[in-house]
Amino acid sequence: MKFLNLLTDELRRARIFYGLLMISVLLVQAFNIGNMIIRNRQIVREGHPVALYLTDFFDSSGLYPMVIGGAAFALILYAVIIWLREWYFQGNYMYRLLILPGNRAPIAFAKVATILLLMSGLLLLQLGIFYVTHWILQMVFQDNYLGLGVLLQIAQQFTISYILFPLHPLTALFNYGFGICFLLVLMNNCILIFSYKGHGLLKTIGLTLVYDVIMLALLIGFFLSIRNPLTTTEVTTMVIVFLVGYLIIHSGWMYWLMNYYISI
Incomplete structure (x- = not known):
């Protein structure tokens, strides 16, 4: 019960950071994918033969690795900040937790679990972005788009995403x-x-x-x-x-x- 209470509290305090991170990942990828769709749509309209794969909109785009790396770095930084905040920016919050009777370890393990849950949410968001992009490309490009329809197979087409979703x-x-x-x-x-x-x-x-x-x-x-x-x-x-x-x-x-x- 103590661990669950601490975990709930950590998740509540992470909501602003996490909301901004999720929105940033979504907006940057949406902008990049939309820009590439417009460019490739123009190429198709001009009558040039083109075969499009989902990897062209992610691994090959250049921006996608930066988004993934930035999100990973943000989580690592937040893992440090949640300790720094306790000791230096939250008054006596950490000391009040430490003087509570019983085992102190759940304080730390709740922070570990918080980061893992935040990471899991980002992975689910990324899978959703893959699938929505795949669906849009099927509608927009039809015969020019070559891609799989199974979500995990879609994710495993990419070098970077295979690290996140290994087969x-x-x-x-x-x-x-x-x-x-x-x-x-x-x-x-x-x-x-x-x-x-x-x-x-x-x-x-x-x-x-x-x-x-x-x-x-x-x-x-x-x-x-x-x-x-x-x-x-x-x-x-x-x-x-x-x-x-x-x-x-x-x-x-x-x-x-x-x-x-x-x-x-």
Whole structure:
């Protein structure tokens, strides 16, 4: 119940940022797609032979990668801001949460879940944009447009979108598993750095560097280990075992930081 209450509160406080982000992604892509439709419509009217694919309006447009990268950067930045806001811009809000009896870890895990939910909403919005664009192109260009009608197949036509909507389960596990690990590392660093007043600057820098170096060493060691000739089953097993262990380590560190490290 405590986690759900904290999650609801985080989502409520993210509504303005998230609304602006969703509207920005939608408007920029709508402008880009509309502009490309007008240009290609003129080419067709002039009698030039042209074969259009959905990828021409996304990966090949140049603006789409910038939108995806910008949205990802905005979520990463917001993941830092929600900690910065608690310690420096919300008065005693964080301290009131920390002095509540019981486990403090849900405070951090609610922030992690918030970012993951915001990301999920953006992915659903992107799928919707793909499908609506596909439907419009079918109506406008008819014989000149060559595209699939299945939503996930549409999404997997693109290089960038295949990272977001991978077809192979192992690829999905790899992409999103390490994405969640990155988010946990980022937030653990935020907890360490923004709570430095209770421990001093030198201790904060030292502990942060030790944590980051150890986690980076484990990651490099894993990637070196899977470079050896392995079967698909062996690689899948190694990825699953490593990701589960890696997530447990980061989550356990977050739990320890919230309950035993932060001083108020």
